[in-house]
Amino acid sequence: MLVLIYTYAVFVEKILRVQPNVNKLYLLLRAPDTKTATQRLHNEIIGKDLFRVLREKWGARMNSIVSAKLTLVPGDISKEDLGLQDSDLREEILSQVDVIVNLAATTNFDERYDVAIGLNTMGAKYVLSFAKLCVKLKVLVHVSTAYVWGEKEGLLLEHPCLMGQSLNGTPGLDIETEIRIANEEVRRLRSEHASEAAITLALKDFGLKRASVYGWPNTYVFTKAMGEMLIGELRGNLPVVILRPTIITSTYKEPFPGWVEGIRTIDSVAVGYGKGKLTFFLCDVDAIVDIVPADMVVNAIIAAMAAHANEPGEVIYQVGSSVSNPITYNDLHDYGFRYFTRKPWINKDGKPVTVKKVTVMSSMDSFRRYMTLRYLLFLKGLELVNMAFCQYFEGTYTDLNRKIKFVMRLVELYRPYLFFKGVFDDMNTEKLRMAVKETTTEADMFYFDPKIIDWEDYFMNIHIVGVVKYVFK
Numbered sequence: 001m002l003v004l005i006y007t008y009a010v011f012v013e014k015i016l017r018v019q020p021n022v023n024k025l026y027l028l029l030r031a032p033d034t035k036t037a038t039q040r041l042h043n044e045i046i047g048k049d050l051f052r053v054l055r056e057k058w059g060a061r062m063n064s065i066v067s068a069k070l071t072l073v074p075g076d077i078s079k080e081d082l083g084l085q086d087s088d089l090r091e092e093i094l095s096q097v098d099v100i101v102n103l104a105a106t107t108n109f110d111e112r113y114d115v116a117i118g119l120n121t122m123g124a125k126y127v128l129s130f131a132k133l134c135v136k137l138k139v140l141v142h143v144s145t146a147y148v149w150g151e152k153e154g155l156l157l158e159h160p161c162l163m164g165q166s167l168n169g170t171p172g173l174d175i176e177t178e179i180r181i182a183n184e185e186v187r188r189l190r191s192e193h194a195s196e197a198a199i200t201l202a203l204k205d206f207g208l209k210r211a212s213v214y215g216w217p218n219t220y221v222f223t224k225a226m227g228e229m230l231i232g233e234l235r236g237n238l239p240v241v242i243l244r245p246t247i248i249t250s251t252y253k254e255p256f257p258g259w260v261e262g263i264r265t266i267d268s269v270a271v272g273y274g275k276g277k278l279t280f281f282l283c284d285v286d287a288i289v290d291i292v293p294a295d296m297v298v299n300a301i302i303a304a305m306a307a308h309a310n311e312p313g314e315v316i317y318q319v320g321s322s323v324s325n326p327i328t329y330n331d332l333h334d335y336g337f338r339y340f341t342r343k344p345w346i347n348k349d350g351k352p353v354t355v356k357k358v359t360v361m362s363s364m365d366s367f368r369r370y371m372t373l374r375y376l377l378f379l380k381g382l383e384l385v386n387m388a389f390c391q392y393f394e395g396t397y398t399d400l401n402r403k404i405k406f407v408m409r410l411v412e413l414y415r416p417y418l419f420f421k422g423v424f425d426d427m428n429t430e431k432l433r434m435a436v437k438e439t440t441t442e443a444d445m446f447y448f449d450p451k452i453i454d455w456e457d458y459f460m461n462i463h464i465v466g467v468v469k470y471v472f473k
Helices: 009-018 034-046 049-069 087-096 113-133 175-191 196-213 219-234 265-274 294-307 329-342 364-388 394-418 427-439 455-470
Strands: 002-005 024-030 070-075 099-102 139-143 154-156 239-245 247-249 280-282 291-293 313-319 359-361 422-424
Touching (some): 009 024, 009 034, 009 294, 049 070, 099 113, 113 139, 139 294, 175 196, 175 219, 196 219, 239 294, 247 265, 247 294, 265 455, 359 364
Parallel strands (some): 024 070, 099 139, 239 313, 247 291, 280 359
16 A cells, blocks of 8 residues: 655554555655755654654664655645656655545634634645556545534534535635735735735735635635535545544554644643633633544544555544543533642743632623723723833733733634534544444554543543643643
């Protein structure tokens, strides 16, 4: 088996560790040349602690084995033909690859609109177009997000995103039009000689505005939904799997418990809380927060690859926990309080940080009242004093105003998930789990059933431990 993938360290590690039948991994990395791609491979993937199990297993042979199994492909999925420059390598891939897994995306909720469309929407189209040229291809796996459903409530089914269909019923959603107006906005801003920082901010706001027109809460999920639309419309007879994970958290078991990289939504809360900087939190404490460990997502991808090889059609798998093993924000609050009370973070002065139960605000109205009384009235007073004293307090006023605007923007970005009232149907995923158990003796190696997780044990002994180790600075 030869697999072309678009970077995801946990997936690469699992394939290298347990899949001897995979003869070669073609790993596409966004880079202008092989040298830069090689640097990214070692700095962002192989050099990570994630690969320590493989380093211990292979020892001095690590580099030679990786070199034999893994071929770097410098490119860019936001460009036609994936931006491949090496024609010989391109022909090799087209003639040899039998599985493509597209994990590439920008996950920033307020990404620049042109960048998000390039990666999440057109990237999906370009990968599909390339897949159609691969003569031995058995299946294309496209990793999306369960939150393409926006803020819809109730049971959210494993149904496709249909071309041109908005979430709020607004007609006229046309992907070509969205691409055109995004490019026009870039040209307009540059014609006005706006700075790059101003262009970036304007395009971030523009993306959020375009998403809201059609009922999506942010640029990320809007552009991912449009990517799914293009795949559904253009796939033809190609075997396609669309896999929609929910909020991905640290590894449950493999290659070891607790590996996490980068600060995700709930992890940023844990960092702020553990360091004593979070005194209040905004959410519906009874709302279900749908999370799934990273290694379970990888196992679901591998199971789907095997199940749908040479099976024409499109199937959608939602990989999460909200139906089969739900957990609430109240649970997370409790686990965090208990963990950091028992094992407080030691600050830069060598002193333990004491945490308390945070004040939870259960609505946007209560949050706005809090901000008005605690900060905005003071800011208004400071503005008047600054004017009276001939801008003497300009620096203090500007800094506080910037911080308040930043907080308000973050709250608006995350609000849909803090008050989310949907749960993700996983009937197709459950059938896949049952099929794995029935057809392989290695079902324990490819676990992705969230029902096996004891959330209290996971958070108290695995996830928060991993966040403290890999994320706290």
